[in-house]
Each structure stands twice: as C-alpha cells, then as structure tokens.
Amino acid sequence: MSMNERYEPQSIESRWRARWEESGAFRAGSRPGAEKRYVLEMFPYPSGAMHMGHARVYTIGDAIARHLRMRGFDVLHPIGFDALGLPAENAAIKDGKHPGERTRENIVSFRADLKTMGFSFDWSRELATCDPEYYRWNQWFFVKMLERDLVYRRTGKANWCTGCLTVIANEQVVEENRCERCGSQVVEKQIPEWAFRITAYADDLLAGLDELRDWPERITTMQRNWIGRSEGAEVDFALEGGGAVKVFTTRLDTIFGCTYLVLAPEHPLVEQVTEPSRRAEVQAFVERMKRTDALERTGEGAPKEGVFTGALAVNPYGGGKVPVWIANFVLAEYGTGAVMSVPAHDQRDFEFARKYRLPVRVVIQPARGERTPEGDALAAATTDDGVLEASGPYSGLSSAAARSRMAADARAGGFGAPTVRWHLRDWGFSRQRYWGTPIPIIHCDEHGPVPVPEKDLPVLLPPQAIITGTGEPPLAKVPEFVNAPCPRCGRPSRRETETMDTFVDSSWYHARYLSPRDDARPFDPAEARRWLPIDVYVGGPEHAVMHLLYFRFWHRVMNDLGLTQEREPCRRLVTQGIVNGPDGRKMSKRWGNVVTPGPMVERYGADTLRLFILFAAPPEKDIDWSDEQVEGMSRFLARVWRIFHARQDCFRADEAALAQAAGPWLDLRRRTHRTIKKVTEGLEGDLKFNTGIAGLMELVNELYALEPRGAPERAAVREALLALAVLLSPFAPHAAEELWHEVLGPGARERLLATEPWPAADPALVAADTVTIAVQVNGKLRGEVRAAVAAGEAEVRALAEKEERVRAHLDGKTVRKVVFVPQRLINFVVG
RNA sequence: GGGCGGGUGGCGGAACUGGCAGACGCGCGGGACUUAGGAUCCCGUGCCGCAAGGCGUGAGGGUUCGACCCCCUCCCCGCCCACCA
Secondary structure: OOOOOOOHHHHHHHHHHHHHHHHHHOOOOOOOHHHHHHHHOOOOOOOOOOOOOHHHHHHHHHHHHHHHHHHHHHHHHHOEEOOOOHHHHHHHHHHOOOOOOOHHHHHHHHHHHHHHHHOOOHHHOEEOOOOOHHHHHHHHHHHHHHHHOOOOEEEEEEEEEOOOOEOOHHHEEHHHHOOOOOEEEEEEEEEEEEEOHHHHHHHHHHHOOOOEOOOHHHHHHHHHHHHHHEEEEEEEEEEEOOOEEEEOOOOOHHHOOOOOOEEEEOOOHHHHHHOHHHHHHHHHHHHHHOOOHHHHHHHOOOOOOOEEEEEEEEOOOOEEEEEEEEEEOOOOOOOOEEEEOOOOOOHHHHHOOOHHHHHHHEEEOOOOOOOOOHHHHHHOOOOOOOOOOOOOHHHOEHHHHHHHHHHHHHHHHEEEEEEEEEOOOEEEEEOOEEEOOOOOEEEEEOEEEEEEOHHHHHHHHHHHOOOOOOOOOOHHOOOHHHHHEOOOOOEEEEEEEEEOOOHHHHOOOHOOOOOOOOOOOOOOOOHEEEEEEEEEEEEEEEHHOOOHHHHHHHHHHHHHOOOOOOOOEEEEEOOOEEEEOOOOOOOOOOOOOOHHHHOOOOHHHHHHHHHHHHHHHOOOEEEEOOOOHHHHHHHHHHHHHHHHHOOHHOOOOOOHHHHHOOOOOHHHHHHHHHHHHHHHHHHOOOOHHHHHHHHHHHHHHHHHOOOOHHHHHHHHHHHHHHHHHHHHOOOOHHHHHHHHHHHHHHOOEEEEEHHHHOOOOOHHOOOOOEEEEEEEOOOEEEEEEEOOOOOOOHHHHHHHOHHHHHHHOOOOOOOOEEEEEEEOOOEEOOO
16 A cells, blocks of 8 residues: 555545545435434525635534434435525626526535535535525415415514615614614615514514523523513503503502603604693604604613603502603604603613603612612612502502502503513515515405415516616516416406515525425425424524524424424524634724635645634634644644554554553553544534544644554554544544545445444543542642552552652641542642 | 623633643744755743742632632623613
C-alpha cells in the first residue's frame, strides 16, 4: 500500500462526495426496521452564494445526522430552498431580471456550494417553495383554513413597510418601528388584508411551550412573552351622560385608588364624551396624535401627554366620580383602548398624575414592613401586591383574594367580568408583492370573495408580471391573471392580486419533505406517522418569534386537519450563534470583514472549515472568524494524515494481539476508549463538538509520542487509528472516509464509513486502574500520589504522609480532620 | 423598566453532581532537522518570585475541610421584549 504522503483535501473530498452520492447512503427510509430520526436545519433563502452562517448551521446539523446514522437510526436529513420572497423581487426592480430566473440561477449555485461542504443530505427530497408543486399546497391550506374560519379578511391599521412597499406582520416589525427585513420605517396604513386567526390557538401555543423541554429556555420565554397572556378583568365605568367606558385591568384590587380614566385618542367614545367647552382642545390633541407616528408617540422616553375631556365616569365599586382624559400613551389596539389610572400603584399613571396634578390615593399596603407614605412623600408608585385598605368591603383582603372576589362581584353585578388578554395578534399575511404565492380568491360582485375550488389549484403566478415597486400589487396589472369567472356564478370577476407572506412557505416545509413529489395532497400522512415530529431542528435564534411561532401554529392546524399525529412539530431545537468577522463585528460589506465559505473550501477543504466551525465554540455561542484557528485546524488534519502514513505498518496488525498490550500501550488503549466515550457524549445531550474534537487531538498527540515495535503494540495503534477515523467522520467526513479505507484496505472497498456502526467504548478500558489523588493541607494543594482506584482512606493517607512537601506542612501540627474523596483527593485539616 | 444569557491566561475556550482551575487549539518563547524554514517534530508558556513560596475564575461578603460552581450585595457586557393597562 502506498498512502499519499501529503494531505490534499481537494482530490479526496470530491472523490468521496461522488461515492456517497452514487451509493444512496443518505437516502431516508432505507432502514425500515430501524427507529427513525428526523434532523432538520432551517432551509436557506438562496441568495447568490452561501455565507458562513449557512456553513455553520448545516455543519452542526450534519454532525448530528451523521452520528445518528452511524448509531443505526433511519435518518431523514433533507434540504430545500425557501425560494419566494422579496430580495429577488427587489433586485428585479433594479435590473429587470425576472425573479424566477434569478432564483433558479441562485439555487443552482447555492446547491453547488452546499454540495462542496459534503453534507449528508437526502437530495432526492429537495424542494423549492417557488415551484407550483409546492405553493399549490399553500393555497390548499388557505382554502382549508378559510373553511374553518382560520382565515379572514379584515380592514384596519396594517403595518406598511416604506422600503418593501408592502404590508408586513406584527412580528416583522422590530424596534423603533423598523422592518425586520430591510430596516426601513414602518408606518400604519388603513388597508384591507387577509389574516390567519393564530389567536384562536393562543392558549394552545402557550400551553405547548411547557412540553418543549428540549428547546432553549430563552426561546420558549420569548414565545411566552410574545403570546403575552395576561389575566385580569374588564369593568364598566358608567358615564354621566349615559353609556359606559369599558376598561381592562390586571390590578382590579387597586380600583379604589383609581382617580381618573384615560382613553386612547382613537377611542370611539372620545367624540361623544367630550364637553363642548373642551372640544377644540381635545380635537387638536387627537389631530396631533394622528399625525405623530406611533414610534414618536409611544416609543421609549416619549413624554406623557394628555387632555381632559370634561367628562366624568362613575367607579362601579365605590360610586366615586373620576375625570375622563385622553393621552398619547394609551394604545387603542390593546385591551379595550381605555385604562383606569391608579397613580399610587402604577408608575406610568403616577407620572401622568404628577404632571397634571391629579389626585393620588394609596389603597394597597405591604403585608409586612413600613406603610406606604402618602401625598408628596410618595416618590414613586408601589406596584407590589399587598393588603387592601380604604377599599370598602374589600379592605383587609390580600391583593390576590381581592382580585378574584371583585371580578366575581363585577360579573354578578353585571358591570364586568374576569378576562384574559393576549399580546399575540392575528397574522396578517397579505403582501402587495409579486414573488409570492397568489392568494386563491376570486372577488365576485355578487358573492364577494370566493375561494378557488380545489380542482382549479394551483393558481399560477403569471410569468409576465411587470414589477415596478410602486406599492400596487404587480399582479393587478396583468389582465390575463386578474380576469376570471366567479367559481360560484361564472360571472366575470377579479382575482385577488395580493400574495402570501413567505413565512407561510416555511410553516410547513418540514412536512412536505416527507413526500415532496406527492401531487394529490400536501404530504402523505403515513409518512408523517413514520417521521414526525422533527427530532432535532437547527437554526438561528432570530426566528424565536415569527417562523417558530407560525411553524408551531401551522403544525397544530395540520393536526386538526387530521394530517399529523402530534401537536408540536419539533422535539428539540438547537439555536446556533452567528459567525462574526475576524474583528468580532458582524460580517458586513460596510466593515469589509466578510469571509465566505467558497474560497475557504477551495483553499483548505471542507473538512477544515467544518472542524473550525465546530471547534471554535459550542453551537449556541457566537464565534469570530479566525484565520489562525483555521490554519490550526488544517494543521491538525495534516497531522492526523501524517500519523496514519507513518503507521502504515500497523494497518495489518492482528487484533488478537490487543490483549497483550501493556504499559504505555495499555494506556493508549485506555485513551482510545475514553476518547470514544468523550466524542460520543459530545454528540449527544449538550452538544459539545469542541471538546470531542479536543479529545481527538489528545489521542493524536499520544500516538505521536509512541513508537510501536511488537504485534501487541501495532494492534493497539491500529485500534487507535481506526477509532480516530470513525470518530472524526461526523466532523471531517471526507478525510475520515479516506483514512478509514486506507487502514482497512481493499477488503472494505464496498463499505462506507458513513454507514458503518458507531463504536462502543469498552467500559473496562474506560475505567482507569490507578488514579492520581490530590493531596491538600487545609485545602491547599501540597502534592499528589498515585493509588489504585479502589484504594481506601488509610492506604491513601499513608502514601500522602510519605510525600515530602506534605510532611513539611503537617510537621508540628495536629491533624484535626481528614477529608477523603475516593479517586480524587485527600485533605488534611490541621490546626 | 422587565426577561434570559454571560464575565475564567495575550486570544478562542475546558473543568462530571462542591473536589488538582486553565483540557484542546491559537499566539508567543526555546530546541532539533535543514542550503533555507513562515514546513515538520520536540520542549516550555496564568501572574509575581532566583527559589521556597505567594496570588489568581468581574468586585465585595457568606456557607464549607474545600467554591468558577451554592447564598447575599454590587458592577459590567450581550440578546430579546417594552408607556401591554
């Protein structure tokens, strides 16, 4: 045999990729008797070239998938493209190239990039959401959800992105009212739109979070906050002139401290309640608020402003009258758009009351400790629960007890009821854009919006649309598309010209992978029984709300449609950190710190890049690109290569001789088996690829330190080399295949390491027979002794007391106590 | 303001369940090999100190024979949410 002396990744890598591809080794469903595992990474939007974030996500997922496959599972590890969306359309506005054409080209180059990384995808299941074969099922789901009243049309304030020129969802509006996608200002616009009734699942989505124990807590917390359940009560304050203001509060126990009400400027009652003498002032305020954008009006630090309407309202509990104000900080769309203000026990109300010299009335006292000061002595609101006072019949009750009793009394008295409010809003998914799924609706003068019948799906996206970026739906300018007969009466009607949010595509693609060519239904429920839920899902934490919420919502809908067996789409979620530039800043053209995988793979090979990504830090942490560390990984692989080359004489060693390995050779065998254990643990549970790889490095270092002579020694080296190749294979699969085949020789020509069984560590070798025990005096390290694993306190103590440095510290002192931890340390406590 | 993470050598990061802090890699220093070395192999590398020894996991306190780990007070950094009633 003659191994190449030099490690040359380029030739090795393409060769093994070809072997994997022709062997069908990564085809899911090839092990019908085996337990399944579904490993999924969030699919990419195919922009021109793959970037480091993609390289990281798929490298992490691939290590998991490869390991599980070697553990004997039938692994589903698919890939596809999230191919509809704005970037292709925005680029079209600039250069006129059709988004479809651009996307196809991008997919071709992106696919090639993915392939050079050697990911073990089942390419036979590849999908692209821009294919009518895919998006027709978006339309199918739309129609099914319409039938179930989970889709509706609403007119109201929608979030309009001034950059994307389309309506976007609440979840897509990020801080300072900017667009999550392009960063442009988002304004409110009165527009009719289609929405999914995700709020119907609010309770269920919230309750389901408790079962997601293998999701990062921060993700479930973010979802919990986003869903935002708050329990409280609605109460009516009767108006003097008739009618009532309904307020929502979570602190009904403080209602006797209510000294005024505040309505949102948009509240429908504003006009009615305003006293004629106040009308001018109130109208001016309302007008001004309308002109001020939401950010300025309700953003951080915006000063609280308001005006008195002149109206008085009656507290339903105490009968006292309170003035009705309007103010900038009350949001029309949350709760009832009206709040009862309790300045003593709510900081925001407190600030407002001080500014406008409204009374402050303390009605809650702490259960223990000092009384809350009153009047000018009160510097801030006290917001903790406590004991009620000056609250009529409820005085003396605890806050919690008061809340439930007062809510019950409100219901009995017909002036209110306990209520639950949600932060979650319905998902508005209409987009005034071209490159999306057409909404399958025909507007008929007679019948209104009529869904396109299932047999007429898909409604195809017309290729000839002119994309101008004016904010008008481009489809509206294609008469061949727009004009269609009403499915119900046949009269000339107009198609809906808006398209769907692309988050629809990513809400159920995980299910489409199960039977991607099925043209009779979105996916085969039998396959769903086999493969769902996803066992491990890898992606960025930026999808904590938005994708991951929609995805959970959609899975529930599919479950309610009888398509799947379970409520939750995914058992375990792994969120990976980002890859920053070498300067520690986010990679960006602006900083000139962008490093792309392509050139790195060309220069060092995919295995080196993969190792760098996995070794730099645990998956969830951000990492900085480092040329030096990449060099280090490349050196490591070359070092591995050289030790195989240098130990070729061990490749044919007789395994039977292993039992005779002794001394350092037995230590080597121990190291080998401990490494198996360490790498295996790093691939399970907490994913710690970095320490697993460190273990492999230690094994390599030990191999370099030993020169085998006899048969048992060569057998021990062969065992180590084989373990090294196998354990390396989830991380650096190409080099691992090559080295493994070198050791096994022609006898293994037909086999693939990728589908070989994962090794088991021999427990007898993992357990050491002697251990180093630290010797402490008063908790300070003064020496160490070697002792048998089973050595007891007396034996270790005797050994320790022989140590010179230990003796020096024990000399002339009384040993008060000896603490002995078997296999670890002995501590002499002296006085 | 609220929630969730973090803070360990010059750098990235290790450390099981309270038991030898700094594995492994990078960087740096030295040596070997070599016509050469920015290749390779070997050795060293937390800080102070010639040494013995002392000091060290953001700061301060506590519990303990023993604390990166548990408790209290505080500082700093990151991410997410935020006039949500």
